[in-house]
Amino acid sequence: MASQLDRSAGVSKEQEDSNTSAQLTCRLCSKLYREPRILPCLHSFCGQCLHTEIERSGTKQNMGCPTCQRSITIPEGGVNAIPQNLHLGFEVEVAGYMSKIGSDGEKSCDACIDGSTGPAVVFCCTCIELLCASCYEHHKFSRKLSDHLIVKLDKESLKLLPSIMKPTKHFCSLPHHEKEELKFFCEICQLLTCRDCTLVLHKDHRIADMCNIAKVHRDAMREALVCAQEVTSKLTRAIDANGKMAEQVYTSRENATLIVTQAFEQLHQTIEERKNTLLSEMEAISLTKTTALSLQKEQLIKMQDEIGRYTEMTSHILQTHTVHEMVALGDLLPTELKATLKKVENVSLTPNQSSDIHVSLLHIDSLIKQLSIFGHVMDSTPSPLQSTWSSESVAKVKERYCVKMESMTSKGERYPYGGLQVKAELSHDGAVVPGEVEDHGDGTYTITLTPQTAGPHQLLIAMDGHNVQNSPCDLDVGTKYSTLCKPELVIKCSGGPRGIAIHDSGDIYVTCWDYNCIHVFDQVGQLKRTIGSLGRGDGQFISPHGLFIKGDVMYVADFGNHRIQKLATGGQFLQKFGSGQGKFQHPVSVIVDQRDRLIVSNNGNHSVVILDQSGTWLLTINGNVTGGHAFPNPYGVALDPQMNIHVAALGSNTIKVFTPEGTYVRSYGDVKKPSGIVIDKEGYSLVTEYHGRCFSVFDSQGNKVHTVGNLFGPHSVMLDPKSGSVYVANTGAKTVLKYSV
Secondary structure, three states: OHHHHOOOOOOOHHHHHHHHHHHOEOOOOOOEOOOEEEOOOOOEEEHHHHHHHHHHHOOOOEEEOOOOOOEEEOOOOHHHHOOEOHHHHHHHHHHHHHHHHOOOOOOEOOOOOOOOOOEEEEEEOOOOEEEEHHHHHHHHHOOOOOOOOEEEOOHHHHHHHHHHOOOOOOEOOOOOOOOOEOOEEEOOOOEEEOHHHHHOOOOOOOEEEHHHHHHHHHHHHHHHHHHHHHHHHHHHHHHHHHHHHHHHHHHHHHHHHHHHHHHHHHHHHHHHHHHHHHHHHHHHHHHHHHHHHHHHHHHHHHHHHHHHHHHHHHHHHHHHOOHHHHHHHOOHHHHHHHHHHHHHHOOOOOOOOOOOOOOOOOOHHHHHHHHHOOOOOOOOOEEEEEEEEEOOOOOEOOOOEEEEEEEEEOOOOEOOOOOOOEEEEEEEOOEEEEOEEEEOOOOEEEEEEOOOOOEEEEEEEEEOOEEOOOOOEEEEEEOOOOOOOOOOEEEEOOOOEEEEEEOOOOOEEEEEOOOOEEEEEOOOOOEEEEEOOEOOOOOOEOOEEEEEEEOOEEEEEEHHHOEEEEEEOOOOEEEEEOOOOOOOOOEEEEEEOOOOOEEEEEHHHOEEEEEOOOOOEEEEEEOOOOOOOOOOOEEEEEEOOOOOEEEEEOOOOOEEEEOOOOOEEEEEOOOOOEEEEEEOOOOOEEEEEOOOOEEEEEOOOOOEEEEEOOOOOEEEEEEOOOOOOEEEEEHHHOEEEEEOO
């Protein structure tokens, strides 16, 4: 209040009174506030004025503040429920007293009944009354009034009055309660009450001491003030940042203007230089043509003059010379004239130069179009953190992995232009595979990467030297077999399938252990024919097992007959092996290498045998030994791209690898009774696990990268050389399963 009422230096009394009057005047009635009420927007109005305004608005729920037009929700109690601005009311009261006691002339005593004791000489700031000398004496000697604050009515003392005057006490307005001071607060009704009202009107309500409630409000205000100061600081910083940003915008505009100006000046200079070059070339061509034409013209004129001289002389002689004179000249003139005419025949009479000076402005329309859209100006820059990428493919070894990247601006909008520096790389154990980036010119990019190894990788995509959104990220690179899960085709084979081979035609050959034959199925699993029968004769089988096809020839491991049979794929018997040196004992699998050698797993004597097409045994790899290279009960055999021999043996839980000469190299895998094995061109091994009821995939280093389960006693596995599809003899379920890669 003191800050509002104290006079400032240099301000006249009339101006001060005018400002004070404006501050204490209701905007609705243009009079001093009467029982002012304060709205949530902190604007105050007379209580009655607000009531009239609410009635005028025609609604009881809300109204617009007459000053700021903010929508105000009217409480259920109407105007009476709107908080009173008691401090503003006190300031109005103080202003009234200041007007009264500051006026010229004598002032009457407010305490005397008839004012007959004399004029007022002091002002009691506690009673808010003017006192005469008699009443002042009574104040000084009264026990209840002696501590009141008294101010003399001189000008110097009155200047201090607004700052030392204390708010008057507030009393209850209900009948018979007028002398009861408002000291309590009803938390239910949200009203100040007197002691008597708390016992009657506010009985059983939550009543609190006014001072305690004031403390709560003060604490809340202090807390709100602290928050407001923090927010104000933030706003100040935001305003400063806004100003700095405006300066930066100006600087950016200047820099951009310079860049655009320099670019177009350079373009203009380049175009001018090119124009001058072309004009110079045209001038040179023109000069060459005109020079050549001039020389030709001189030559023709010279010939014309020479012929004219001869013709003129000839005509003269014919007219003037006698017979003797003409005979004396002989054939001189005809000979010379003919010689001159002969020269003309050897000279081109058409211009030796064309008039064409061809100007070739290649792609002028395209160039003009490009220049018309040359350069881009945007109100935001490309933002790596806003830019996104996605891929619809699965990352696989040695296969192209494509990523689509979309560049975005700092506003989250699509950046519609190309030319950004986009970089991508795939890393694994220190090895980095860079990506190929294709710029589509519209803010989108296609990134292609080709991972070289399987396993966990880190994918990094950066734009203008900064990582884009969700980069770097982990990327699991699988193999071409990673998607194998459920079979695409199930072929029923009740004869107990053991070995599988795929013909170039796509036909599927399956040995049937129980039926002692070979079933031939088409590509959709329909049985086409049967080859062989039970017996020991040529082309007959007892429990046939492994099967291998090369061209139109197939090799069959005739388990029960202890031999390998060679047949045409049509079923005709060609040859048999095993009757010579060291006969076979229950051969299980057979394959043929690039040198046309047969490699046979000789299960009965725990060995792998290599023989040529004549049946001569070339090498025996003994598995019935001690140490890491033992392989009891060998089943499947396969060759890797380096022609090493891989052996899957039921008696070992690992795959044994030997050189073509039979030298042990290594072991790999942790498998449960491996029964069949096949290796693709990239060195991936597919191994059936008889007890594991699955088949597993190993990379060329021997790491297991994938497993397909839910099998029952699988015996062998084979690859279609054309499609790469995987075929498994699911022996226990009497089916052959096809998995598409």
